[in-house]
Amino acid sequence: MSALKETNWIWVDGTFKPWSEAKVHILTHALHYGTGVFEGIRAYASNGKMYIFRLKEHIDRLFRSAKIYFMDIPYAVEELCSVVVELIKINEIREDCYIRPIVFRGYGYIGLNPLNNPIHIAIAVFPFGKYLSTKGVRCCVSSWRRIPGYSLPPQAKACGNYINSVLAKIEALRAGYDEAILLDDKGYVSEGSGENIFIVKDEKLYTPPVYSDILEGITRASVIDIASNLGYTVYERPIARVELYTCDEAFFTGTAAEVTPILEVDGRRIGDGSEGPITRSIRRVFEEIVRGRLPGYESWLTEVSI
Ligand code: PPE
Numbered sequence: 064m065s066a067l068k069e070t071n072w073i074w075v076d077g078t079f080k081p082w083s084e085a086k087v088h089i090l091t092h093a094l095h096y097g098t099g100v101f102e103g104i105r106a107y108a109s110n111g112k113m114y115i116f117r118l119k120e121h122i123d124r125l126f127r128s129a130k131i132y133f134m135d136i137p138y139a140v141e142e143l144c145s146v147v148v149e150l151i152k153i154n155e156i157r158e159d160c161y162i163r164p165i166v167f168r169g170y171g172y173i174g175l176n177p178l179n180n181p182i183h184i185a186i187a188v189f190p191f192g193k194y195l196s197t198k199g200v201r202c203c204v205s206s207w208r209r210i211p212g213y214s215l216p217p218q219a220k221a222c223g224n225y226i227n228s229v230l231a232k233i234e235a236l237r238a239g240y241d242e243a244i245l246l247d248d249k250g251y252v253s254e255g256s257g258e259n260i261f262i263v264k265d266e267k268l269y270t271p272p273v274y275s276d277i278l279e280g281i282t283r284a285s286v287i288d289i290a291s292n293l294g295y296t297v298y299e300r301p302i303a304r305v306e307l308y309t310c311d312e313a314f315f316t317g318t319a320a321e322v323t324p325i326l327e328v329d330g331r332r333i334g335d336g337s338e339g340p341i342t343r344s345i346r347r348v349f350e351e352i353v354r355g356r357l358p359g360y361e362s363w364l365t366e367v368s369i
Contacts, residue, residue: 068190070154074146075185079153085185092168092180097223099167100128103318105191106151106367108158109354113151115162115365116318116353118144120281122164128219129166134182136166143186144365150188151367161191161319167222195258195315199324199338200241202255204304205231209245209253209276217253217276228256242315244307244328247275252302258315258323259283261297262306263341268297269310275301282316282349285363289348295341307331312339314346321353322346 073085093099102125106115122140129136136143147162168180210217210227217224227245235243235256244260247253252271254260259280261270268290271277287297307313313325313333322345324338333339338346351357355364 065192070156070187070189072150072153073185073187074150076183079150085187087183088170090170090173092170092172092177093222095173096168096175096177097221097226098132098177098180099165099222100125100132100134100220101163101165101222102220104147104162104164105318105321105353106156106160106162106188107353107355108156108160109356111369112355113156113160113367113369114353114355115147115151115367117281117285117363118147118365120284121318122147124220124279124281125164125166128221131216131219132221133178134166134168136182136184138184143184146186147188148365148367150186152369154188155369156188156190157369158190159192160188163187163189165222191319194317194319194321195241195323197323199326200315201327202242202244202325203235203238203240203329204307205234205243205245205256207231207234207243207245209247211248212274212276217278218273220278225257232256242325246304247271249301250304251275252304252307253277255315255317255320258317258320260302260325261286261314261316262302262310263312263339264306264310266295266311266341268295268341269302269306270297270299271302272299280316280318282318282321285352286316286322286345286349289345289352290341293344293348307333312342314339314342322349 072079231243308331
């Protein structure tokens with residue numbers, strides 16, 4: 064992820080605050096114990112408008128993540144969706160951007176019982192370009208396993224979960240790779256540090272199931288629909304590590320990563336080492352959809368006039 068590009072306003076607990084005033088206390092519970100949940104959403108500039116991709120689905124997931132940790136969000140889904148639209152407008156965003164809602168336990172009590180600490184909610188919006196190289200990425204299988212659901216539920220997009228991703232990401236970068244692929248506790252492929260993964264074999268798609276301790280990605284769900292609409296069969300089933308070495312194509316999906324080809328895993332080239340044809344066709348359709356250029360997918364987009 065690139066350096067932050069500042070905008071004017073961040074919404075905090077019901078009011079729009081100047082970017083530089085959106086701050087927390089050092090003894091904020093979430094800072095010490097990871098007791099927050101968040102979302103990552105993209106909006107795309109196209110046709111003189113902004114299109115927010117699957118806004119309601121992301122806000123719904125924020126509520127599900129919060130519920131797991133007994134955090135009551137004192138707003139309705141629709142209210143938060145309206146705040147996101149308003150933020151794009153008042154910040155006069157006219158380029159591709161990223162939207163980061165976060166719900167977290169604040170200041171008041173120290174110690175592991177979070178329940179007495181206030182719940183805060185904030186949403187920031189900022190210009191955002193590519194997350195991973197568009198040409199594709201070289202990956203390694205991480206020595207760190209994906210956190211198992213019996214220790215931390217990976218289906219909650221919780222702040223604390225990401226310290227697992229951070230270890231894997233640092234390891235991959237220091238070893239000269241672009242991204243890490245984490246296995247689940249049984250040794251099956253789980254996901255990237257911040258992306259879901261798909262492989263292609265004999266023109267069929269495979270992606271790890273929820274019980275491989277993945278975050279149930281919204282891009283993943285979208286790509287399953289897109290691939291099916293293109294006539295491909297998609298299987299959700301456990302994927303063995305070596306299938307990464309022998310598949311015809313592989314790619315990551317995620318809000319930040321969008322559809323990113325995987326060119327190499329642990330030194331083995333995937334296919335001929337460049338983006339595969341099925342990955343390319345799915346990626347192109349995805350890129351048309353998010354910019355409001357493909358009829359039939361309007362329900363995935365929230366249009367904002369700018
Ligand atoms: N798995 C993980 C662990 C993950 O963090 C993400 C999103 C996904 C899968 C894909 O989910 P979805 O965005 O709903 O398709 N990661 C977000 C945060 C990345 C970051 O660096 O921060 C994202 O892509 O916005």
